[in-house]
Amino acid sequence: MENKIYTIKDIAHMAGVSAGTVDRVLHDRGEVSEASLRKVQTVLKEIDYHPNMFAIGLAAKKKYCFICLIPSYTEGDYWHSVSEGIERAARELRPFNVTISYIKYTHADEESYKEACNTLQESKADAVLIAPNFREQTLSLAQHLKELAIPYAFIDFNMEGAEALKYIGQDSYMSGYIAAKILMRDYKAGQELVFFLGNNRDNPAEIQMERRMDGFMKYISDEYPGVKVLEFVLNKTDTACDRRMLNEFFATHPKATFGVVFNSRVYQVGNYLRESNKRMDALIGYDLLQKNVELLKSGEVKYLIGQRPALQGYQGIKALCEHLVFKNPVMPVKYMPIDILMKENIDFYFEFE
Amino acid sequence: MENKIYTIKDIAHMAGVSAGTVDRVLHDRGEVSEASLRKVQTVLKEIDYHPNMFAIGLAAKKKYCFICLIPSYTEGDYWHSVSEGIERAARELRPFNVTISYIKYTHADEESYKEACNTLQESKADAVLIAPNFREQTLSLAQHLKELAIPYAFIDFNMEGAEALKYIGQDSYMSGYIAAKILMRDYKAGQELVFFLGNNRDNPAEIQMERRMDGFMKYISDEYPGVKVLEFVLNKTDTACDRRMLNEFFATHPKATFGVVFNSRVYQVGNYLRESNKRMDALIGYDLLQKNVELLKSGEVKYLIGQRPALQGYQGIKALCEHLVFKNPVMPVKYMPIDILMKENIDFYFEFE
């Protein structure tokens, strides 16, 4: 357990070779005789050598170009948080000559995704962070990257079959299960449940929602098997239409006072409630979008489940960097915590700092 | 929004002085004429200069000695987590010549704390991280440090009146309020509440418990004003005694099925329940000690409130470093998130990585 910090010079001295040779061995870029190689390796085995990161950062001339394939976003939405995490990683890694750029696509728009994938294939990246969308394009992209030995990581959603360096995201099934467990605390016999769903069922991102639903239903069927579950499809954009439909829905289902929104747009329901001066007994949703958080504070939304989007972006980039730049091993899967937020603890919540 | 990365040389060039002078200005260690000072400051105001941390790390010769005054601990307990965070910070900061050492005391033991404070005053530290215990000694220690201009930060518990560089911890009142809100979900009329309390009321750490209790009672009196609340004092060490007393307690109070432990020793109650093959309808406690987590998983404990001890240690050290080494401004207060853990999300929980 020596505490001494060894430098390349130390190793060179001990092995009886020069620093240059040690460096060649460490980065095995050949041009080293068998004899020197063995001498250096012997020394390396004996000591606990950790290169000085600061010297590496300072000296490195190699530029790394990371590209992120993520949905485009507006201020305060989910992918905005992801990009904040990415930006944070970018700042930390800038001294290592890592530069990060983006290729954005429209979420759930197949044409847009396809185009983005193509753009990515044409650009030359050293590593890629992907928020996957459509399966087929993703797999073909993964294939292409694998052939070029370009490491790639997935965030948010794991595309089975495309073996990425790393997947970072939440266990959707369990987060659905927890949503149910939290929500049903307030349940009293006779009340009905509403699932507010998105209207684009062809969307691959719906797979995630469905896993959440499965988890949710698992809890319901275990603990509250008799509960009546209604479904209401929210229009992604047409608020006026939603409003009419919701009015009608709540008029015809007066007992439907427990709501779940499986995507991150619980604000659609929350805003409706606020505007029409209604309340549900309990409404739960996902993700801490600004709009969602406001409604949590004002009470229309009772619970939010957080999945640390910024941390996902941050860790995704860091993982690629660990692998590519620092040559450190990387765990293939990292599940994010399932954070439970209510009016009372939302103010103390943060992902960083 | 220029993206250019400026170096000291750039600044020197722009200001028409030498790099040495710029360095003197940046670290205001005098020996600079009014004229040069102004020229450099003008340039600094115009550009967005961030020194290259790697160069700093590589070049710095100054040694920094940080000392942590914290309770001694055993594997898996609360202060062990804190120290893990500190160690993580230590690893990150080692290249900046920051070394971290500890002075430990026995929690809630006034003599031990006094002695530790004295040891600290005699040792020469460049910065100090304090987990405060007894008020009087803490204030006098703070006074001493202030006179020597040694920065100090508090974690876990804020000692009012001793103006530290930073306080990092949880809002105890709110975390008590949340504990009540969570616990009472399962409440059914007629059931009784038990507060399991520690037996050393003279302990200053009890102040924190009391704030939690206040928050808890605030919720109870707002939402369940009629609930009967019982108290049970746990012996810190004498398990056999506790066991007898608990048997008697539960025998005489069959409706007392809702429990709260305001300190981190919910495992005392949980283990009793497990051993005597009992269950309470709901039991909530604080802190993710190994023992607590096990009981959460096996069901004797239903909820745990987490307060990120490791992050507290980590951020405490980092704050001192930001202030002392990097000369960056530091926010005086940082509240930790109030994490809600249940059997279902405990496996995904982590403070780092």
Next chain:
DNA sequence: CTGTTAGCGCGTTCAA
């Protein structure tokens, strides 16, 4: 008061 200079540890030439 100011400019110059010598490293910090490592990556990368370039001669030998």
Next chain:
DNA sequence: TTGAACGCGCTAACAG
């Protein structure tokens, strides 16, 4: 195949 030499950006010591 190797070693020596330079520079990354910054700090600190030194000479002017």
